[in-house]
Amino acid sequence: MLEIYAGENAIKTLEQDGLNSDVFSSFLGASGGPKWFSLFGLDKYLFGEFFKHRTQPLALIGSSAGAFRAACFAQKDPVAAISRLAKSYSETVYSDKVTPAEISSKARILLAEVFGPDGAAHVIQNPIFQAHFIVARTKGLVSFENKALQLTGLLKSYTMNRMNRSLLRSQYERVIYQSPYSQFKLQDESRFATHHIDLTSQNISDALLASGSIPLVMQGIKNIAGSPKGMYRDGGIIDYHFDIKIESPSGLILYPHFNANPKAGWFDKNLKRPVNPHNYSNTVMLVPSAAFISSLPYAKIPDREDFTAMAAPERIKYWKTVLAETDRLAEAFANFVHKQDLSLIKAL
Numbered sequence: 087m088l089e090i091y092a093g094e095n096a097i098k099t100l101e102q103d104g105l106n107s108d109v110f111s112s113f114l115g116a117s118g119g120p121k122w123f124s125l126f127g128l129d130k131y132l133f134g135e136f137f138k139h140r141t142q143p144l145a146l147i148g149s150s151a152g153a154f155r156a157a158c159f160a161q162k163d164p165v166a167a168i169s170r171l172a173k174s175y176s177e178t179v180y181s182d183k184v185t186p187a188e189i190s191s192k193a194r195i196l197l198a199e200v201f202g203p204d205g206a207a208h209v210i211q212n213p214i215f216q217a218h219f220i221v222a223r224t225k226g227l228v229s230f231e232n233k234a235l236q237l238t239g240l241l242k243s244y245t246m247n248r249m250n251r252s253l254l255r256s257q258y259e260r261v262i263y264q265s266p267y268s269q270f271k272l273q274d275e276s277r278f279a280t281h282h283i284d285l286t287s288q289n290i291s292d293a294l295l296a297s298g299s300i301p302l303v304m305q306g307i308k309n310i311a312g313s314p315k316g317m318y319r320d321g322g323i324i325d326y327h328f329d330i331k332i333e334s335p336s337g338l339i340l341y342p343h344f345n346a347n348p349k350a351g352w353f354d355k356n357l358k359r360p361v362n363p364h365n366y367s368n369t370v371m372l373v374p375s376a377a378f379i380s381s382l383p384y385a386k387i388p389d390r391e392d393f394t395a396m397a398a399p400e401r402i403k404y405w406k407t408v409l410a411e412t413d414r415l416a417e418a419f420a421n422f423v424h425k426q427d428l429s430l431i432k433a434l
């Protein structure tokens with residue numbers, strides 16, 4: 087049902103202290119669009135029960151869909167917020183000849199529904215659940231909205247990434263929009279230029295939307311308030327599933343993810359290039375099992391291709407079924423926390 091993986095240091099910590107909410111100081115949320123639906127039940131349990139009475143800061147670090155989840159978890163009622171996100175996203179319908187402008191417009195509607203009247207202020211002001219939205223600042227041809235120019239820039243990125251991920255530094259910089267309370271620090275062996283910018287009422291909506299603005303699919307966000315001038319796009323370009331070392335905070339990292347094989351960046355999706363295992367030494371991953379995925383309609387988790395592969399009523403029915411089924415993953419994790427059978431944990 088649910089598989090639990092842990093890095094080398096994480097296993098030692100769990101053997102000493104057990105698996106409880108206090109051993110974690112960071113939480114990761116990956117890119118992947120509606121693939122996140124496979125984690126919905128876990129998200130509700132983790133922030134409705136597991137972390138509910140937390141008094142120490144928890145760094146919520148996300149790119150794209152993971153950033154939207156972080157924006158939910160830092161609100162006063164995280165379960166209500168994540169439920170609004172799931173409902174609005176799953177029920178979104180586009181026209182037959184959809185354009186990036188239409189997708190971006192509906193993403194802003196989604197964002198407004200997630201935040202509600204005061205959710206953005208809650209995120210900024212929350213000293214315990216500290217949100218971090220990862221965004222890519224683009225340079226060169228990828229900065230243009232013209233489809234041909236942008237595609238040429240992306241093909242250049244693809245080619246350079248196949249040679250060496252660090253070559254992407256010429257086209258992208260990492261920007262982390264973070265809680266004003268944050269002490270977050272990272273190490274990145276690819277050495278992307280990284281900017282840390284506090285979340286404010288002026289930049290929070292654009293920063294969150296930019297984190298999920300997929301190239302070619304959506305419009306980029308230009309000149310975000312309080313940021314270096316430029317075009318901002320999906321944070322998953324650099325940090326798709328993450329290959330970074332979190333220096334601060336120094337505790338364990340909880341990482342619910344839809345598979346056990348994370349990829350560093352967007353251009354690594356179809357490569358066999360592994361992440362650095364040392365960067366996952368402090369990480370505990372919660373992953374839906376193959377058996378659970380096989381039990382879902384179509385024996386798969388949702389993905390963006392469903393928008394075009396299925397008629398809207400069929401897709402929405404399928405996605406809502408998946409959202410309901412993931413409560414079983416929450417039950418499995420709650421049972422594990424209760425029994426503390428660490429023999430079930432697999433080495434990451």
